Amino acid sequence: MNVIYPSDYFDNSKVDEMFKAEYYSAQESGLSCLLLSTQHVSNGKYKFSKGFELDAPVIWRGWMLKSDEYKSLSDAVTQNGGNMLVSLEDYLSSHHITGWYKSCEKYTPETIFLKENDDFDKVTNQLKWPAYFVKDHVKSLTTSRGSIAINAEEIRDIIESIKKFRGDIEGGVNLRKVEDIIKTSERRYFSVQNNVYSSDNIVPDVVVEIAQHISSPFFSIDMAENASGELRLIEIGDGQVSDTKEWEVDKFIQIFLNMH
Incomplete structure (x- = not known):
């Protein structure tokens, strides 16, 4: 490698x-x-x-x-x-939410895909979700403001902030339905050539199941529990640009040695 x-x-x-x-x-x-x-x-x-x-x-x-x-x-x-x-096609299939959402829809919060200039007042009036998680095809807003909006005005504010801090909106605007996720339960898994690895050697069956829907040879899977104790998919990411989060560095490197 x-x-x-x-x-x-x-x-x-x-x-x-x-x-x-x-x-x-x-x-x-x-x-x-x-x-x-x-x-x-x-x-x-x-x-x-x-x-x-x-x-x-x-x-x-x-x-x-x-x-x-x-x-x-x-x-x-x-x-x-x-x-x-990882080919360009495989990179985008896991790096952009549009590449993986449809095949993983049942495991992850409901999401709609919009353009920056869409009518968010109209959209929120139709959806009537209690709260909206706002991001582009790749990232959310990581400042202290956070990415959760409760109305169209806040959605527009977050979009402007993403543009300010990241330069532009990549791909388009996504609104994700906010679920009751226990943030501290979030874990990152890596899939390398059809083998899924975790930082603690425990890989839940649902994570293996999700990995089978993704064609890329190297990607990350972020999971978290909701208030009912059910594991939910937070996002798929390209493995090359995903940080190691809770992993020890030596343990992470080991997944590449397993390819030999």
Whole structure:
């Protein structure tokens, strides 16, 4: 397995601080680790710290990439003799909620997909949900304001805040019905080539069931309990851009070693 990490912006021989612990753990475990020069990428160029190990798939472990950014990275990897484990199509199928919602509808809160300029007063009058969780195709608002709205005006405010803090709305606006979720119960699972892993070696049957609906070879599954004790799917994410959450870094790296 070849794993690409982003470099420090000012020193492309060092890994970006955010990924330091994982990078060193991956290196020590014997995985082929490469640094991608962050400064070069900002100028539209792709410079890797070394060549790829042939006949071993390539994954990215870094920040979230938009569709065109992922395509550019994937093309650069191919031009340098590598082969991405996750295709652009598979990346978007788990990174964007529109890629997984329909196949996982029964496991996750009800969601409607809208455009930024839709009439939210009309929509809320029709839905009449007690509260709305507002996000784009990828992320919600992570500031102290949070992403929960109770009316159209608050929905518009959250959309403006997402644009302010993240630059734009990616894909479109999603309104998710707020369920009585116990936030502290949230757990992240990773699926790698049809095997599902957890931080504590316990994988509930429903998580395995959900994983069978997703075509990507590497993705994350976030689950949480509701007030009735039922496990609900919070979201699917691309595994390459999902942080490790409650996982110990060495345990996370182990899932790639299992592929050998």
